[in-house]
Amino acid sequence: MPLVDTPLSPQRRRFLQDSARAAGGCVVAGSVLAYLARDARALPAEALRPPGALPEKEFLSACIRCGLCVRDCPYDTLKLAELGSDAVATGTPFFTARDIPCEMCDDIPCVAACPTGALDPGLDNIDDAKMGVAVLVDQENCLNFLGLRCDVCYRVCPVIDEAITLETEHNTRSGHHALFIPTVHSDRCTGCGMCEKSCVLPEAAIKVLPTRLARGSSAEHYRKGWEEKAAKGAPVVEGIIDLPDRLPGPGTDNLVSPGGFAPGYELPGVGQ
């Protein structure tokens, strides 16, 4: 049917106009909303989610912002983000380790309170929580790195000797002391923030960071030769001839090889 012969009804025209106008308005409003949705995912590094929180993207699809986790937190650690004053998606729960860290309750009341599963009910042992990872970010100001025995972060750690250990190193400044280096083990650290809260410095030298900032990741195809060798019980590649090591100069620092000499960095006080 040719279009010119059919009289176009004013109702039809009006319907199309109204629909186009509404759709246009929706595109504008929807774009603003989509921008806000994208913006909402930018969780500041200081803001830590409660234990068991789903990864941030999933969390924002699951958290209805009811605040029941906040109510059931016995230490007032958690708070709901306020519009404009916290740079966290409005109404979602978070905590700031330096203000009030997570006390790692055994019964995890915040997870139990969550009605939607935004805090994963599968988390039944608080030691498995991954709220973030502590990183000793400032080695220049950390007292232990200066050779003092502050040890506070290590002492307050709820998973002491597992999540944080003190690793001894030679103190090259004094020449005859040890440094007790607080060392975080990410597989055991829950990110509770006790260490950051307790750091005696005006600005904490150890901070809990979101895992995405705290950790790198190993490439999938990397193999550690020594582990492969240990697993196999033999060299991974067959038939390698182990030639003698040749080092520069007439002699080497290998005492076994002919002409070798003792290294020049013999420590004072160490018996020959």
Place this chain on the structure above:
Amino acid sequence: MSARTHMPVGHEAVESKGWIGAHRYLLLRRVSQLFFLVLFLLGPWFGIWIVEGNLAGSLTLGVLPLTDPFILLQSFVAGHLPEVTALIGGLIVLAVYALIGGRVYCSWVCPINPVTDAANWLHRKLDLPKGWQPKRSSRLWVLATVLLVSGLSGVIAWELVNPITMLHRGLVFGMGFVWAMIAAIFIFDVIVSRHGWCGHLCPVGAFYGLIGSKSLLRVSATNRAACDDCMDCYAVCPENQVISPALKGKSGHTPLILSPDCTNCGRCIDVCAVDVFNFTHRFDDHVVQPSDPVAAPEPRAARPI
């Protein structure tokens, strides 16, 4: 124009029923709004924990979970299947509002309602033009947009801007700059658009309207034969497009206000001097016949809205 058309809205009702009688449902509504707010505030303010949480999700007396079904729907669209507790809470809310009228939430519970009511009061006082009046169906478009954005972004989208839960959460948990948002809505309703937010744009109202579209509790113009065309109900109703089909329906047409837009606020009942309207259920479509055919009310010029 006659002096009568310039009488304040509800003047005749106040004269015939007294001020309390002519504001009964308004007062009840304010009491209800205050009741639900105080229920949530008793915990944080006085340590009496009857209800924990906020309008998005709550737990009453440690046993009764309630969840906003609109937020759950967005969560579902965004790709998360909520746990059973939230689903049960959502179903309870859904069932209650499906029964008593979805938009009862708007007029009897929502904390934004007093704000927009106040805006409307000021708007009338200042005698401002009604301003931008997008179609009433705009809120359905907004509703669709919100669900679309939730689905595409994987974020519960309306909660990023929802003034209802923000105000409620602000009062119960901490305000931040929510007051600025509330002020913006107030100004929008006063200057830009009469009944603009609740009556045209809010997708939460649209959602609750949809779930209550077959609700049991309804206002009916049972006594419509007594209507003397004073137009006060039209002036006072926030969704006055719902009145005509019931009030002006020919005999044989139902006197029930069946539009899902009706918020069951009961202001039309308050403001009517001749008691045309009353609350009833959706199967009660009886109409009072005029008892004395001689004393039919005198029609008169309509009040300009």
